[in-house]
Amino acid sequence: MAKADIFSKVPELNYSEPAIETDFDAFKAVVNSRRSIRVYDATPIPESVMRECLDLALLAPNSSNLQTWEFFWVRSPEKKAELVRLCLSQPAARTAQELVVAVARPDFWKINRERMLEVLTQNGEKGAGYQYYNKVVILAYSLGFLNLMGFFKRLFVYFRGLTQVTPRIPTSSTELETWAQKSTALACQNLMLALRAAGYDSCPMEGMDGVRVRKLLGLPNAAKVCMVISAGKRGKNGVYGPRIRFDNSHFIHEV
Amino acid sequence: MAKADIFSKVPELNYSEPAIETDFDAFKAVVNSRRSIRVYDATPIPESVMRECLDLALLAPNSSNLQTWEFFWVRSPEKKAELVRLCLSQPAARTAQELVVAVARPDFWKINRERMLEVLTQNGEKGAGYQYYNKVVILAYSLGFLNLMGFFKRLFVYFRGLTQVTPRIPTSSTELETWAQKSTALACQNLMLALRAAGYDSCPMEGMDGVRVRKLLGLPNAAKVCMVISAGKRGKNGVYGPRIRFDNSHFIHEV
Numbered sequence: 001m002a003k004a005d006i007f008s009k010v011p012e013l014n015y016s017e018p019a020i021e022t023d024f025d026a027f028k029a030v031v032n033s034r035r036s037i038r039v040y041d042a043t044p045i046p047e048s049v050m051r052e053c054l055d056l057a058l059l060a061p062n063s064s065n066l067q068t069w070e071f072f073w074v075r076s077p078e079k080k081a082e083l084v085r086l087c088l089s090q091p092a093a094r095t096a097q098e099l100v101v102a103v104a105r106p107d108f109w110k111i112n113r114e115r116m117l118e119v120l121t122q123n124g125e126k127g128a129g130y131q132y133y134n135k136v137v138i139l140a141y142s143l144g145f146l147n148l149m150g151f152f153k154r155l156f157v158y159f160r161g162l163t164q165v166t167p168r169i170p171t172s173s174t175e176l177e178t179w180a181q182k183s184t185a186l187a188c189q190n191l192m193l194a195l196r197a198a199g200y201d202s203c204p205m206e207g208m209d210g211v212r213v214r215k216l217l218g219l220p221n222a223a224k225v226c227m228v229i230s231a232g233k234r235g236k237n238g239v240y241g242p243r244i245r246f247d248n249s250h251f252i253h254e255v
Numbered sequence: 256m257a258k259a260d261i262f263s264k265v266p267e268l269n270y271s272e273p274a275i276e277t278d279f280d281a282f283k284a285v286v287n288s289r290r291s292i293r294v295y296d297a298t299p300i301p302e303s304v305m306r307e308c309l310d311l312a313l314l315a316p317n318s319s320n321l322q323t324w325e326f327f328w329v330r331s332p333e334k335k336a337e338l339v340r341l342c343l344s345q346p347a348a349r350t351a352q353e354l355v356v357a358v359a360r361p362d363f364w365k366i367n368r369e370r371m372l373e374v375l376t377q378n379g380e381k382g383a384g385y386q387y388y389n390k391v392v393i394l395a396y397s398l399g400f401l402n403l404m405g406f407f408k409r410l411f412v413y414f415r416g417l418t419q420v421t422p423r424i425p426t427s428s429t430e431l432e433t434w435a436q437k438s439t440a441l442a443c444q445n446l447m448l449a450l451r452a453a454g455y456d457s458c459p460m461e462g463m464d465g466v467r468v469r470k471l472l473g474l475p476n477a478a479k480v481c482m483v484i485s486a487g488k489r490g491k492n493g494v495y496g497p498r499i500r501f502d503n504s505h506f507i508h509e510v
Contacts, residue, residue: 010294010346010492017494019456020288026281027452031311031445033275039265054507056286058500060444061459065499073509086420091265115501129495165341165464174429178436179461182481185440186459189315190286193448197282201274204316204441206434209420217510226437237265239272240384244320245313246370252309254328255472 011128030197035239037201040095040232049198050098050231057191062183064137065116066109069184069226071191072101072217079216086212087228092203096230101213102188106173106180107222109141140169141179147172177224184226191229201234266383285452290494292456295350295487304453305353305486312446317438319392320371321364324439324481326446327356327472334471341467342483347458351485356468357443361428361435362477364396395424396434402427432479439481446484456489 054071062068074083080099087093116133120126143150154171161168170176192202210225217223309326317323329338335354342348371388375381398405409426416423425431447457465480472478 008344008346008349011495013492013495015494015496016491017290017489017497019451019454019489020284022285022288022452022454023278023281024449024453026278027285027449028311029275030277030282031314031449033277034314034316035272036316051507055503056283058503058506059286059289059498061289061291061447063461067501067506069506071507073507075509079510088420088422089263091263094263112501116499119499123496161464161466165343165467167343167462168465172429174427174433178429178433181433181437182440182461185437186444189441189444190448192316193445194282194286196274197277198279199274199277206318206437207422209416210423211416212420234272234274236271237268239270240266240268241270241378242272243314244371244374246322246367248310248313251313251322251324252306252326252328254330255334 009128030193034192034196035201035234035243036092036203037230037232037234037238038090038092038203038240039235039238040097040201040230041235041238043097043233045097045200045231049200053191053194053198054100056194057187060183060187060190062186063179064132064140066112066137066141067183068105068108068112068180069187070103070105070108070223071187072103074099074101082216083213083228086216087205087208090205090207092205092230093228095232095235096203097232098230100191100229100231101217102184102191102226102229103214103217103219104177104180104184104224104226105222106176106224107220108180109137113137140167141176143170143173143176181224181226188227188229195231199233200231201238203230204228205230264383285448289447289451290456290489290498291347291458292485292487292489292493293345293347293458293495294490294493295352295456295485296490296493298352298488300352300455300486304455308446308449308453309355311449312442315438315442315445317441318434319387319395321367321392321396322438323360323363323367323435324442325358325360325478326442327358329354329356337471338468338483341471342460342463345460345462347460347485348483350487350490351458352487353485355446355484355486356472357439357446357481357484358469358472358474359432359435359439359479359481360477361431361479362475363435364392368392395422396431398425398428398431436479436481443482443484450486454488455486456493457484457486459484
């Protein structure tokens with residue numbers, strides 16, 4: 001089956017999952033009341049709520065379902081104190097009840113490709129979906145030894161792209177990182193909205209030492225810290241001011 | 256005021272924004288029922304719903320509030336047909352009622368820094384917040400002519416980082432892109448959840464020709480397509496199967 005068919009043909013399925021009823025106003029209340037909180041009060045977050053919100057993070061869509069993410073809920077007092085220091089001791093970290101490190105794992109495409117093949121084999125799927133993970137995923141995300149394959153992919157994508165519609169697959173480790181970071185950020189937004197929906201608040205922090213955070217967690221170089229998310233209930237002076245968004249016409253265009 | 260103080264000191268504020276009541280179950284229903292939809296039915300999405308969901312996207316948190324994102328709702332039949340082709344004519348694109356291109360704009364940090372300074376000046380803010388945008392933002396996000404400043408920042412960050420906690424600010428155009436892509440992805444997740452909450456469905460697509468999409472929209476090289484999001488109501492065979500997520504223990508760690 002040609003590569004294009006995998007994307008363009010609708011498979012014959014014996015599955016349906018009807019859309020359930022949802023409450024738009026309830027959702028809007030969550031989005032509208034989510035503010036980045038810089039100071040938290042002393043209210044703890046129940047363990048069960050943290051676990052539920054983390055589980056909801058993993059339901060975000062992600063590229064090719066390769067789940068290139070990891071979430072470290074830093075609970076030990078020593079590690080937590082060190083993590084606060086690595087977040088420059090900013091109030092959003094040092095007053096937080098809980099701290100979660102979101103990590104992009106570009107390298108996870110390999111193991112999760114294998115896991116996908118296992119699941120698809122169990123389901124008796126041998127068609128386009130199986131072929132996608134068996135072949136296309138390797139071509140799309142491999143970089144090879146010393147990025148050699150990435151280099152040839154870059155040439156291939158460039159020249160093919162001159163005349164044909166060509167997906168711009170990752171051709172370097174930084175492009176592969178960007179790819180994984182995007183999926184991780186989608187999950188981060190689920191996590192922050194979930195915390196708000198459960199009655200708590202959060203703050204995403206990029207003002208931190210990602211290299212030291214990675215070492216604190218004992219992670220390999222391939223792991224890239226996406227952001228540190230603090231959580232708790234908003235305290236006095238926790239919101240620094242009314243939300244500032246510039247006119248939507250700068251950002252939303254109907255063309 | 257030293258840079259560290261900007262991060263670590265809590266300003267004296269005359270502002271409060273209490274957390275409003277939220278409905279966790281309603282939120283969970285939105286997250287649980289959001290599936291990537293590959294085939295849509297013929298139900299149109301009202302314009303007002305699209306606009307409201309796009310507005311909700313912009314309420315996502317984003318790095319230093321520099322709003323490095325843009326959303327193109329592609330409505331003209333010619334552009335839409337071409338966009339479908341650039342998405343490899345995959346069913347998620349060609350059966351979609353609406354298509355939105357999410358674009359990361361790393362270059363927007365400059366104009367939005369100026370907009371932030373304007374707003375802060377109007378608010379009479381001359382303290383740490385103003386200084387952050389006046390000085391720190393330039394140091395953090397400038398790359399300079401031919402990336403010269405980026406190069407010196409890389410050296411500085413590396414050597415400073417050997418002995419001190421050092422935020423790993425962007426030091427190359429690809430790092431700046433990753434930084435902008437993360438914020439854009441946070442907004443994308445808001446958009447997809449908003450569509451689901453409003454009774455509609457979506458699919459994020461990265462299997463597309465981002466270079467040609469950028470040209471279709473008349474965007475400069477600095478603009479980087481994050482993903483194309485299709486929207487509509489799920490049709491027959493629209494969900495390709497039960498959601499596959501590997502065991503959470505692979506991704507969530509309590510440390």
